[in-house]
Amino acid sequence: MGQVVLITGGTSGIGLSLAESFLNEGADVVVCGRSRTGLDRFDRAHPKALAVQADVTVPLARAALLDAVTERFGRLDVLVNNAGTFVERDFAGNDDATVALDQEVALNLTAPIHLTGEVVRRWPALDAIVFVTSGFALVSPTRAPTYGAVKAGLHGFADGLRRQLAPHGTHVLEVLPPTTDTPMNADAIGPKLPPAEVAEATLKALRQRRPMALPGQTKLLPTMLRIAPHTLGRMVAKL
Template identity: 45%
Template sequence: MEVKGKRVLITGGSSGIGFALAQALSERGARVFITGRRRAALDQALASLPSAQGVTADVGTQAGRILSLDGVHAAFGGLDILVNNAGAVRAGRLETLSEDEIAAMVNVDLLAPILLTRSAIPLLRASGDAAVVNISSGMGLIGAPFYSVYAAVKAGIAHFGEALRRELDGEGVHVLTVYPGGTDTPMMKSNNAGASLGFVLEPAAAVAAATVDGLNAGALSVVRGGEARANMISLNRADPAAVDARFRAMKAAFEEAVRSHSSL
């Protein structure tokens, strides 16, 4: 897919990977529309993206999803690329998470993108050369302790994308799934796990560039994390007990480092 001239909606586009994608796509000639829950952050992002438009909207709500789709349609007359990027995370032992925290992750990371995509399909199909980009996570491929709910919803959005890609095959709508590793974004500010625990943060711009390259190439997925992540994914498939042992060795330190990780 050639992204130049494409009409793009990016949820959670005011910061992090979403903002980096807005920059990268704008630089390559796409027409970008971003949404975000926080008005001040959205205004700041739009000030840095002079060619972009946007609206304050919480896609975790029906009203926010309507605002998002109505906004991009009013701005550009249609939609070619939907990027489901808005996300929420809360780390911790499952029994310590509140029902509200669990529900927030399920809603924002899984239910909202499914419902937004469902509503967007007529616009995307009308494009004739469209794409849905789902931002999953490396934890959608390798479940980590103290991230049980987050891993579940990120694996869920990945399999949603895989199934939807096959459902829409031949209908002019491609589906790309992106699996970022640790990324230097506001969502990670409250995570105190460092390189010794496997959290090496890469710039959001690097994830964005790889995602745009994946769109251009018609890729099915983009997996970040380099050779180390690829090896861990292979090991998790071939010998998951070995991955269990790796986590067991650092379990106490890992729990302490991520106990405050929250972005809901």
């Protein structure tokens, strides 16, 4: 019997590539998203999977999502916290840089924490929890400092949670992709990693039960932070 995998934000970008990779490995996959159009498109392409419309920042929607997983499969083995948003904010400019800040923090940070807690309470024998953060969790981007802040927060949560759940056998994996070719980064300039490569690195790290997956150029980040932090800072200043 394959694993049951829930992926938030699973109808496009990295989430979609993860869903397709898990399906190819024989898993039963549940995705959620806010866009009915995206969910219908996913349904047509992957009729054996379950697509649920849910805003993970809303408590009742999260509960309904987990009820749908229970009704269809009776269990959950892997939770992938992938849903997120990238918001540019210029605190040196004349505009209000904190417009809709609460929504950004909710989607990128507090919602995955809440969902993780709710999942662990329902399924304490979970095999794995995955957090898709970003290379910007380690070095914050100049044009989006709050994005760096919330991803750094999720990085810290994953780190502590990993130690808490280790005695229970639950593997906690953090995935730190570089700028990836997704709808969220459609306007970004410079190189973009294909989302399929992020998915491949994620599944490999899950199989090897590693704490982190560092696809693409993010594999260099830990070393550069140790030996050349100022150079790295100058590089990120251009992002």
